[in-house]
Amino acid sequence: MKDLELISLALTAEFMGIDSENHLFRNLPTSLKTKIERSVYNRRKRKLAFEINEIRLKLAQQFNEFEDCFIVDSMPLEICKIAISSRSKICKEQDYCFPNRGFCASQQMSFYGYKLHAVCSVSGVFQSVDVSPASVHDIHFLKDIRNQLSDCLLLGDKGYLSSEIQIDLFESVNIELETPKRINQKEYKPQYYLFKKYRKRIELRSIS
CATH class of the missing domain: 3.30.420 (Nucleotidyltransferase; domain 5)
Structure with missing residues (x-):
């Protein structure tokens, strides 16, 4: 799984309100389950925490652009x-x-x-x-x-x-x-x- 795919998966899980990796992997389609193991996903997600937060901030700025x-x-x-x-x-x-x-x-x-x-x-x-x-x-x-x-x-x-x-x-x-x-x-x-x-x-x- 590429970094971009992993970040997309992490952000999608947050959007869906899924805060348990066990629950996330139970509901993943087989095509994604075969790409990465849960513990590997967890380690790589932590290493990419800074990049995930940067994307989250940019998304928030877009959504809140006209908020006062x-x-x-x-x-x-x-x-x-x-x-x-x-x-x-x-x-x-x-x-x-x-x-x-x-x-x-x-x-x-x-x-x-x-x-x-x-x-x-x-x-x-x-x-x-x-x-x-x-x-x-x-x-x-x-x-x-x-x-x-x-x-x-x-x-x-x-x-x-x-x-x-x-x-x-x-x-x-x-x-x-x-x-x-x-x-x-x-x-x-x-x-x-x-x-x-x-x-x-x-x-x-x-x-x-």
Whole structure:
């Protein structure tokens, strides 16, 4: 199987929502099964991860070319319970990617692992996906947004409240960051109901 064929197969599986290689190979036609063995496919797919992501980004840019409204959110990626985190050896092969302890305000829970950050358009196409240690605050992810987006409306939850970041994004790349205010904030008013509806899209997709 050529690299191009393997990348096409990997992207097609993602599009179909197939996240299990066993399930993928059970449903492959015989003509493809005879071209590559599952473990070989897995190793080559990992080696081609950079190229696959580059293609995914270009596809996202094409789909989102005329979008002017995006949603940003994060979700916890728990790898083990906090009680056994000190003994866990998961993902500790390299110092730079150590998991750690964080807190998820929306679920009111502490967890050990990582945090998934994502930006998607209102139509549901993911513009970018990133992973950080659990302790990294959502606000810090916004500092990288300026390299991905410009001239648009960006919707976030209360975890992205920061007047400093809001002003910086608007002045540097003309991104209007819209977040709901806390009840005890000055000049509080409920967020526009349509923005709440848009934010549900990324929350539901993250859960699925």
